[in-house]
Amino acid sequence: xxxxxxxxxxxxxxxLASFGPDQSQITRDATFEELDIDxxxxxxxxxxxxxxxxxVLKGEDMKELKTVGDAIDLIVARAG
Amino acid sequence: MAExxxxxxxxxxxxxxxxxxxxxxxxxxxxxxxxxxxxAGREAAEAVVAEIEAAGGRAVAVEGDVADHSTPDGLFQAxxxxxxxxxxxxxxxxxxxDDDLTPTLTDQxxxxxxxxxxxxxxxxxxxxxxxxxxxxxxxxxxVSSVVGLRANPGQANYAAAKAGLIALTRTAAVEVARxxxxxxxxxxxxxxxxxxxxxxxELLSQVPARRAGTPHEVAACVxxxxxxxxxxxxxxxxSVDGGLAA
Numbered sequence: 444x445x446x447x448x449x450x451x452x453x454x455x456x457x458x459l460a461s462f463g464p465d466q467s468q469i470t471r472d473a474t475f476e477e478l479d480i481d482x483x484x485x486x487x488x489x490x491x492x493x494x495x496x497x498x499v500l501k502g503e504d505m506k507e508l509k510t511v512g513d514a515i516d517l518i519v520a521r522a523g
Numbered sequence: 524m525a526e527x528x529x530x531x532x533x534x535x536x537x538x539x540x541x542x543x544x545x546x547x548x549x550x551x552x553x554x555x556x557x558x559x560x561x562x563a564g565r566e567a568a569e570a571v572v573a574e575i576e577a578a579g580g581r582a583v584a585v586e587g588d589v590a591d592h593s594t595p596d597g598l599f600q601a602x603x604x605x606x607x608x609x610x611x612x613x614x615x616x617x618x619x620x621d622d623d624l625t626p627t628l629t630d631q632x633x634x635x636x637x638x639x640x641x642x643x644x645x646x647x648x649x650x651x652x653x654x655x656x657x658x659x660x661x662x663x664x665x666v667s668s669v670v671g672l673r674a675n676p677g678q679a680n681y682a683a684a685k686a687g688l689i690a691l692t693r694t695a696a697v698e699v700a701r702x703x704x705x706x707x708x709x710x711x712x713x714x715x716x717x718x719x720x721x722x723x724x725e726l727l728s729q730v731p732a733r734r735a736g737t738p739h740e741v742a743a744c745v746x747x748x749x750x751x752x753x754x755x756x757x758x759x760x761x762s763v764d765g766g767l768a769a
Contacts (some may be wrong), residue, residue: 483656483699483701483702486653486656487653487656487657487702490656490657
């Protein structure tokens with residue numbers, strides 16, 4: 444399945460916003476630590492990504508992610 | 524028939540008889556559509572389903588040995604497809620015993636009990652939690668045992684599994700608490716079921732209530748823990764044992 448970076452970015456931002464941070468704070472360079480997004484939130488983000496794009500992100504994948512951009516780039520690369 | 528506490532269904536493992544069957548009936552009475560899991564007792568499971576339906580509830584019998592690693596996906600898919608909603612209440616009730624004193628307990632008996640009574644519960648919880656997180660609601664109740672809290676000679680494998688189940692319950696509970704998901708355990712004592720049918724009744728003298736409990740008395744506690752009213756109870760172990768562990 445081919446998805447664009449913009450599509451993934453929109454979905455990731457929507458999902459992260461549902462965990463609490465203001466949507467305006469969720470930029471590519473924002474770190475999950477700054478946004479107060481914790482490991483449980485990332486597990487749920489991975490579930491959304493799997494449901495929507497068929498991309499399976501494992502625990503070790505998620506541990507490497509520091510910024511919103513890291514997550515978007517990984518998802519796009521795997522979905523491509 | 525009561526309204527279910529969430530837009531989801533319930534899955535009870537090992538529900539063709541005994542405590543599991545009582546739990547399935549109780550949850551159905553609270554409005555939950557219930558998946559009645561069984562391993563070998565198809566007729567008994569279908570009888571539980573028929574009883575629930577006769578009382579105005581909804582239920583389906585679903586076959587699967589929880590000790591099989593592929594069972595969780597199959598069970599969840601079968602129940603979710605039948606009712607058209609996610610499993611938002613999971614009761615890990617399926618369990619076996621294979622008793623012997625520790626010096627002579629075989630690897631096979633150890634492994635079989637740990638696999639069914641502990642490992643399977645973990646795999647089912649793992650499968651259940653992600654949809655519950657998305658739904659911001661979930662109820663998991665693990666059926667442990669007084670033996671997980673208090674020694675009983677001849678049951679080292681069963682005790683280790685049931686104590687492990689309590690630790691698993693508490694850990695998962697704190698991990699997912701802020702998603703509206705509760706994870707609790709009940710710890711039944713001596714309950715009149717097929718599992719206790721061959722055990723000497725002399726042990727009843729140790730029970731402060733001086734009688735065995737009934738599957739219904741355990742089911743009533745599970746029913747509460749699965750209800751909307753129990754929303755602030757998580758990581759708890761509710762003893763249902765006539766005072767045996769007190």
